[in-house]
Amino acid sequence: MNYKLSDIIHKFAIDADISPYGNGHINDTYIAESNPRYIMQKINSNVFKNPYEVMENIVNVTEHLKQKIAENGGDTSRETLRVIKTIDGDTLYLAEDGNYFRMYNYIENATSYDAVENPQQFTEAARAFGKFQNMLADFPADKLHETIPNFHDTRKRFENLKKAIAEDKMGRLESVKAEVEFALAHEAEVGTIVDAIADGSVPLRVTHNDTKLNNVMLDNVTGEGVCVIDLDTVMPGSLLYDYGDALRFGASTGAEDETDLSKINFSLELFEAFTKGFLGEVGSKLTPRERELLPFGAKIMTFECGIRFLTDYLEGDTYFKIHREHHNLDRCRTQFKLVADMEAKAEEMQKIVAKY
Ligand code: ADP
Numbered sequence: 001m002n003y004k005l006s007d008i009i010h011k012f013a014i015d016a017d018i019s020p021y022g023n024g025h026i027n028d029t030y031i032a033e034s035n036p037r038y039i040m041q042k043i044n045s046n047v048f049k050n051p052y053e054v055m056e057n058i059v060n061v062t063e064h065l066k067q068k069i070a071e072n073g074g075d076t077s078r079e080t081l082r083v084i085k086t087i088d089g090d091t092l093y094l095a096e097d098g099n100y101f102r103m104y105n106y107i108e109n110a111t112s113y114d115a116v117e118n119p120q121q122f123t124e125a126a127r128a129f130g131k132f133q134n135m136l137a138d139f140p141a142d143k144l145h146e147t148i149p150n151f152h153d154t155r156k157r158f159e160n161l162k163k164a165i166a167e168d169k170m171g172r173l174e175s176v177k178a179e180v181e182f183a184l185a186h187e188a189e190v191g192t193i194v195d196a197i198a199d200g201s202v203p204l205r206v207t208h209n210d211t212k213l214n215n216v217m218l219d220n221v222t223g224e225g226v227c228v229i230d231l232d233t234v235m236p237g238s239l240l241y242d243y244g245d246a247l248r249f250g251a252s253t254g255a256e257d258e259t260d261l262s263k264i265n266f267s268l269e270l271f272e273a274f275t276k277g278f279l280g281e282v283g284s285k286l287t288p289r290e291r292e293l294l295p296f297g298a299k300i301m302t303f304e305c306g307i308r309f310l311t312d313y314l315e316g317d318t319y320f321k322i323h324r325e326h327h328n329l330d331r332c333r334t335q336f337k338l339v340a341d342m343e344a345k346a347e348e349m350q351k352i353v354a355k356y
């Protein structure tokens with residue numbers, strides 16, 4: 001890249017110091033220290049093949065959210081992302097090297113956490129994701145582009161893993177025998193949600209699809225959810241994806257890339273905290289099959305993420321950003337440890353869900 005980021009922000013009529021920000025695995029995120037502050041992102045075009053479609057979704061979704069927030073008497077300047085246009089009125093700036101940049105309002109006086117600090121905090125995150133889901137319940141799904149095809153089609157993810165195993169491009173297969181064995185032993189379950197969507201027992205809804213704890217901003221004073229961010233994957237999906245993915249990340253007793261697996265367990269206390277908040281918002285809307293599949297949703301989303309990390313490891317780390325050698329393998333291992341722990345705790349998880 002032979003241009004400066006400070007030149008790129010001028011294209012959005014902003015003049016400020018700019019520096020790297022956040023811990024996302026996909027885009028390159030920067031903060032512009034102007035007044036007010038802004039977030040600039042270089043879109044990962046390996047992941048998002050059509051950045052204009054991503055932005056069209058986000059503009060439509062955030063306008064819808066803005067209207068809902070206003071109707072509810074909320075603060076539209078903080079409770080939703082807002083796309084800042086370029087001086088030419090575009091949602092993206094195309095740099096000379098082919099990279100696309102976008103700008104958002106910075107959500108002030110709020111924090112995105114990389115780990116849950118206490119159960120109440122996780123309940124607040126759950127409420128925010130539940131409300132987000134509710135506000136989009138009447139969003140016309142046919143207006144949305146599928147920004148990543150088959151994003152949570154676990155069966156397709158499993159096929160991709162099998163292909164990566166067969167190809168073994170990096171010669172890493174020998175070193176991941178145990179993980180591959182664990183993954184293959186779960187084949188019978190990979191189609192459960194996809195099949196339930198196909199037979200209509202689990203409805204398609206407009207979902208976020210990436211409900212990691214650091215994709216929601218919590219208020220620095222009240223601790224309540226302020227704004228759900230990272231809207232690149234808002235698409236038709238299952239509520240089980242949003243519920244399950246949030247638990248995958250937030251109810252773990254350790255970091256996603258922890259190498260000491262003795263520190264990784266699935267916390268039933270945090271499972272309950274999230275379930276309470278999420279079902280408090282959306283519980284009355286669930287179909288019987290959705291309700292029945294809640295614990296399974298947490299497990300299968302964790303499994304899916306685990307096989308995605310494993311696939312990326314076998315393919316040479318081309319999808320998720322890595323910061324050290326074997327990073328994706330370390331991430332895969334925590335996910336599989338969590339899956340095994342959820343299997344051991346399945347009965348208790350069912351009992352907790354039945355309480356709400
Ligand atoms: P990625 O797709 O790479 O995960 P995100 O959109 O999630 O990118 O951004 C990465 C991180 O940057 C977030 O986890 C959050 O900490 C921070 N961030 C992103 N957008 C904003 C925003 N508008 N206001 C404040 N922080 C933000």
Ligand code: GN1
Pocket residue numbers: 023024025026027047209210212215230232233245256305
């Ligand atoms: C990515 O973008 P980020 O870091 O919030 C990924 C999610 C994974 C997650 C694993 C678009 O989320 O699907 O669950 O990493 N996002 C995309 O931490 O692939």
Ligand code: MG
Pocket residue numbers: 024025214215230
């Ligand atoms: Mg993110």
